Amino acid sequence: MLLEAKNISVCYGAVKAIEDVSFNVDACEIVAMIGPNGAGKSTALKAVFGMVDLKSGDIYFDGENINNLRPDEHVPKGISHVPEGRRLFPSMTVMENLEMGAFLQKGNNTGAEIEKILTLFPSLKERRRQKAGVLSTGEQQMLAMGRALMQKPRLLLADEPSLGLSPSYVDIIFEKLIEINKSGTSILLVEQNARMALEVAHRGYVFEIGRIFMEDTGRNLLKSEEVKRAFLGGI
Amino acid sequence: MEYFLHILVIAGIYIILTLSLNLMVGFTGLAALGHIAFACVGAYTSSLLALNHGISPWIGLITGACFASLLGFVIGFPSIRLKGDYLALATFGFGVIVYSVSKNWVDLTRGPMGLPGIPKFAVFGFELQPVWAYLILVFVFVLLTAFMINRIVDSPFGRILKSIREDEVASLSIGKDVNRYKLIVFMVGAFFAGIAGSLYAHYITFIDPSSFTMMESIAVLLMVVFGGMGSIRGSFIGALILVIFPEMLRFLGMPSSVAAPLRQMIYGLLLVILMLKRPQGIVGKYRFM
Ligand SMILES: Nc1ncnc2c1ncn2[C@@H]1O[C@H](COP(=O)(O)OP(=O)(O)OP(=O)(O)O)[C@@H](O)[C@H]1O
Numbered sequence: 001m002l003l004e005a006k007n008i009s010v011c012y013g014a015v016k017a018i019e020d021v022s023f024n025v026d027a028c029e030i031v032a033m034i035g036p037n038g039a040g041k042s043t044a045l046k047a048v049f050g051m052v053d054l055k056s057g058d059i060y061f062d063g064e065n066i067n068n069l070r071p072d073e074h075v076p077k078g079i080s081h082v083p084e085g086r087r088l089f090p091s092m093t094v095m096e097n098l099e100m101g102a103f104l105q106k107g108n109n110t111g112a113e114i115e116k117i118l119t120l121f122p123s124l125k126e127r128r129r130q131k132a133g134v135l136s137t138g139e140q141q142m143l144a145m146g147r148a149l150m151q152k153p154r155l156l157l158a159d160e161p162s163l164g165l166s167p168s169y170v171d172i173i174f175e176k177l178i179e180i181n182k183s184g185t186s187i188l189l190v191e192q193n194a195r196m197a198l199e200v201a202h203r204g205y206v207f208e209i210g211r212i213f214m215e216d217t218g219r220n221l222l223k224s225e226e227v228k229r230a231f232l233g234g235i
Numbered sequence: 236m237e238y239f240l241h242i243l244v245i246a247g248i249y250i251i252l253t254l255s256l257n258l259m260v261g262f263t264g265l266a267a268l269g270h271i272a273f274a275c276v277g278a279y280t281s282s283l284l285a286l287n288h289g290i291s292p293w294i295g296l297i298t299g300a301c302f303a304s305l306l307g308f309v310i311g312f313p314s315i316r317l318k319g320d321y322l323a324l325a326t327f328g329f330g331v332i333v334y335s336v337s338k339n340w341v342d343l344t345r346g347p348m349g350l351p352g353i354p355k356f357a358v359f360g361f362e363l364q365p366v367w368a369y370l371i372l373v374f375v376f377v378l379l380t381a382f383m384i385n386r387i388v389d390s391p392f393g394r395i396l397k398s399i400r401e402d403e404v405a406s407l408s409i410g411k412d413v414n415r416y417k418l419i420v421f422m423v424g425a426f427f428a429g430i431a432g433s434l435y436a437h438y439i440t441f442i443d444p445s446s447f448t449m450m451e452s453i454a455v456l457l458m459v460v461f462g463g464m465g466s467i468r469g470s471f472i473g474a475l476i477l478v479i480f481p482e483m484l485r486f487l488g489m490p491s492s493v494a495a496p497l498r499q500m501i502y503g504l505l506l507v508i509l510m511l512k513r514p515q516g517i518v519g520k521y522r523f524m
């Protein structure tokens with residue numbers, strides 16, 4: 001087991017965002033988390049990355065407890081985070097954004113890493129001297145993913161990578177996720193686009209307000225009546 | 236002539252304050268509002284060391300800057316966790332506390348009576364008595380500050396400050412220990428402000444809490460914004476113009492009793508015009524908040 005979250009709870013002040021939630025990710029797996037707005041999917045992801053404090057529960061990465069690590073301590077362990085809404089550095093160029101991903105990290109061959117990422121996302125290559133702020137939303141999403149991949153993660157946490165993208169870019173992003181996964185990176189994916197997410201995912205978790213109420217393979221969840229009714233708009 | 240040199244000395248001290256605040260506000264995006272508190276600590280530390288213990292102002296200057304930096308840590312530690320406006324309010328609050336301590340801890344600071352007779356700096360046993368000599372001293376410190384801050388913002392470290400300025404969540408996401416960087420910036424900014432305070436004290440040879448009111452913090456912030464956030468050149472321009480311009484009123488025969496409140500009004504008016512017409516400052520790159 002690469003990542004294991006056991007009975008975790010997170011509060012924002014007095015408000016419980018997630019309670020007693022357990023999930024895990026195996027090596028080379030894509031795992032999707034779907035569920036309605038405000039169900040706590042992003043919170044679960046932030047908890048894994050140390051961006052919010054755990055109220056209770058434990059998180060293990062590679063068998064090691066990572067409950068109390070700060071976000072910057074996750075990166076060297078092999079966990080990278082692509083935040084919701086992309087969050088680039090708008091006045092820096094595409095290249096500079098990529099460099100920032102691996103910036104001041106030891107033992108990283110930045111040049112070679114950048115080449116790999118530009119090969120994965122050819123449309124970024126043409127725009128590498130442009131400011132991140134002028135890219136289209138789809139290109140920005142690729143850049144955000146590329147910036148995280150600069151850290152050579154073993155586990156990539158992606159928060160709603162398809163949000164606000166035009167349909168053709170949504171397809172590309174999901175294709176790239178599969179490609180990234182094929183090269184050996186596990187992915188924990190939070191998505192509003194439940195159908196696409198479950199199609200690419202090996203397994204999925206369905207969130208309801210603050211907790212997980214279903215867990216199965218992606219294929220089975222796609223067929224489940226409950227999931228269909230709630231998220232797939234009646235097929 | 237001597238008066239003109241005096242104005243330049245004061246402008247030089249403000250340039251140091253402006254540069255150091257620009258590191259925090261302009262280059263890192265921390266809306267810190269109590270900058271003069273650090274100068275206050277620097278000024279009182281080195282003055283008291285000289286007056287009570289006969290310690291050389293040179294050693295006092297370094298000690299004062301270190302104490303200011305320590306205060307930067309104390310103020311920064313809780314404040315950096317706050318966002319935008321809240322950070323501004325918290326640092327403002329700390330500024331008020333420091334002012335109030337300097338006014339009310341009478342046993343140490345003599346409160347509103349102030350500290351008279353602060354010795355001047357001396358080089359090879361000669362006191363820097365003439366204003367031009369002092370101007371050279373201040374000029375050296377201005378260059379030193381500008382050089383250091385330029386080195387910082389041009390370094391890989393500075394690149395991360397820029398990334399924090401652009402998007403804090405993104406900086407966290409790519410694994411930067413944002414709070415540690417912010418705290419270092421607070422301590423470095425406070426250090427240079429402490430130097431400015433000490434330079435001021437040993438120049439005027441008298442300090443009292445009225446030199447370190449919140450109005451001064453706001454004036455320095457205005458110099459940063461006026462010249463340009465995130466611009467070294469801007470800090471020179473902002474401080475020079477805003478120090479020299481009000482002084483010219485005196486040349487026009489305005490009595491001090493009128494010139495002083497007029498200075499504040501001019502500052503207020505400039506701030507409004509600036510926000511409307513040129514929010515990024517004269518040579519700056521970023522808007523304020
Ligand atoms: N910083 C915060 N402060 C207070 N409450 C928060 C904060 N972030 C999230 N919440 C609350 O916690 C709950 C879970 O939020 P979260 O963002 O994890 O949901 P989500 O499943 O990612 O939703 P979405 O699909 O809208 O992104 C919500 O009720 C939300 O209002």
Ligand SMILES: [Mg+2]
Nearest residue numbers: 041042043084
């Ligand atoms: Mg979310």
